[in-house]
Amino acid sequence: MYGKVVLSFIFVLLLLISYSIFIGTLDIRSYFFPLLKSSPIAPAPCSLDPPLRVYMYDLPRRFNVGMINRRNSSESPVTAQDFPPWPENWGLKKQHSMEYWMMGSLIHEGDDGERRDAIRVSDPELADAFFVPFFSSLSFNSHGHNMTDPDTQIDRQLQVDVMEFLSKSKYWQRSGGRDHVFPMTHPNAFRFLRNQVNESIQVVVDFGRYPKGMSNLNKDVVSPYVHVVDSFTDDESQDPYESRPMLLFFRGKTFRKDEGIVRVKLAKILSGYDDVHYERSVATGENIKASSKGMRSSKFCLDPAGDTPSSCRLFDAIVSHCVPVIVSDQIELPFEDEIDYSQFSVFFSFKEALQPGYMIDQLRKFPKEKWTEMWRQLKNISHHYEFHYPPKREDAVNMLWRQVKHKLPGVRLSVHRNRREDDVHEHSLYQWRSSDILPLPNVLSRWGEDMGERDFLFHLVILHFTESNL
Numbered sequence: 001m002y003g004k005v006v007l008s009f010i011f012v013l014l015l016l017i018s019y020s021i022f023i024g025t026l027d028i029r030s031y032f033f034p035l036l037k038s039s040p041i042a043p044a045p046c047s048l049d050p051p052l053r054v055y056m057y058d059l060p061r062r063f064n065v066g067m068i069n070r071r072n073s074s075e076s077p078v079t080a081q082d083f084p085p086w087p088e089n090w091g092l093k094k095q096h097s098m099e100y101w102m103m104g105s106l107i108h109e110g111d112d113g114e115r116r117d118a119i120r121v122s123d124p125e126l127a128d129a130f131f132v133p134f135f136s137s138l139s140f141n142s143h144g145h146n147m148t149d150p151d152t153q154i155d156r157q158l159q160v161d162v163m164e165f166l167s168k169s170k171y172w173q174r175s176g177g178r179d180h181v182f183p184m185t186h187p188n189a190f191r192f193l194r195n196q197v198n199e200s201i202q203v204v205v206d207f208g209r210y211p212k213g214m215s216n217l218n219k220d221v222v223s224p225y226v227h228v229v230d231s232f233t234d235d236e237s238q239d240p241y242e243s244r245p246m247l248l249f250f251r252g253k254t255f256r257k258d259e260g261i262v263r264v265k266l267a268k269i270l271s272g273y274d275d276v277h278y279e280r281s282v283a284t285g286e287n288i289k290a291s292s293k294g295m296r297s298s299k300f301c302l303d304p305a306g307d308t309p310s311s312c313r314l315f316d317a318i319v320s321h322c323v324p325v326i327v328s329d330q331i332e333l334p335f336e337d338e339i340d341y342s343q344f345s346v347f348f349s350f351k352e353a354l355q356p357g358y359m360i361d362q363l364r365k366f367p368k369e370k371w372t373e374m375w376r377q378l379k380n381i382s383h384h385y386e387f388h389y390p391p392k393r394e395d396a397v398n399m400l401w402r403q404v405k406h407k408l409p410g411v412r413l414s415v416h417r418n419r420r421e422d423d424v425h426e427h428s429l430y431q432w433r434s435s436d437i438l439p440l441p442n443v444l445s446r447w448g449e450d451m452g453e454r455d456f457l458f459h460l461v462i463l464h465f466t467e468s469n470l
Helices: 003-023 091-096 098-107 136-142 152-165 168-175 259-270 285-296 314-317 358-364 368-385 396-436 440-450 453-468
Strands: 052-056 118-120 129-131 180-183 201-204 246-252 276-280 297-302 325-328 346-347
Touching: 052 098, 091 136, 098 118, 098 129, 098 136, 098 152, 098 180, 098 201, 098 396, 118 396, 129 396, 136 152, 136 180, 136 346, 152 168, 168 180, 168 396, 201 440, 246 358, 259 276, 259 297, 276 396, 285 297, 285 314, 297 314, 314 325, 314 368, 325 368, 368 396
Parallel strands: 052 118, 052 129, 129 180, 180 201, 246 276, 246 297, 297 325, 325 346
Antiparallel strands: none
């Protein structure tokens, strides 16, 4: 009896061992052949994402740098050898110059050792995205800026010409322009034909003036303005809080459209405080220098909405290491999937900011230690808002290209869905043609038996017209 029990136990044990080997939970080689024991698979070393491959169209200079260097009348595309520097004395035009810096990042050919998030490819078949080097913001600022000047027709014609050029490109046709990148940071950029680039990736500063069907965060990229004040490169104070005697600083235009009307109201709310500087000003060279000096001597810099929900003042404050106080209910911020603005900015709603005394009271109670940490954060992240030629690692242009790369999975999804829908439409149309049009004599014969001569002739004309238009 005991022998049967032992044999049964051994049988069950062998059965369990066999099952464990089969499902892989027991490695029998490690027991009997320890030298053959499998070594754990080492994880693959982390590798940097490959750069975005961008094909840039070779547009004549009149679409881009020809607006900067008008003495060069050549129509040949610009190269790295003759790419002009951005003019030093162009004032506020600089704030919308992102298109220049993005183009420059693709023009640059030097091997300077800087990590680049986008590289130019000469073969469009290898491209992940297509860049359209049309300076639409500079075109608006250069050709009929007041929108009634006859020169505005130059801006319109450039838009017509660039769209005509693209419509002949098989790569534009292939995706419907969805993988094409258009820089257009001025709210009036590309204003005549904007609806023709609704499907494309637009690089904008906000969505204040556009319906969601035209521009939205799902497909478009939010760019910083190019700051117009000089960067604070030697901000090394031992006690930065005490070295900035002014509590809150604002200098700029106070009469603005749309949400920007808040600036006039703030002028009344913030008057009468000794440690608040709120001044109406226009952006001349001297006034820009005065703004820079004021920001560097202030703890907080006010950034209310302008004609659109955002303004260049936010980025002037960042590179001045002045903690931004953002008053805008509809603002979209650049690189927000990578940068947490709450670590170095203070936010107030319109309602809060316009409550007499509330905002100033909150800023005066702001802890020195917390402000100092925000100041350190500003110093750490300000390089992400610098535009360089040649581009530098993690600068604004490289950050923008990385944002473009983030949009491409959605672009591919949209392209593939569109192709599927087109295929279904064509298949359905073919089926309709085959079943309803080809057996036309049979249909007419049947109809001729069931209807009078007048009705028969009427339907014959209708069917003939339908067939001829298919």
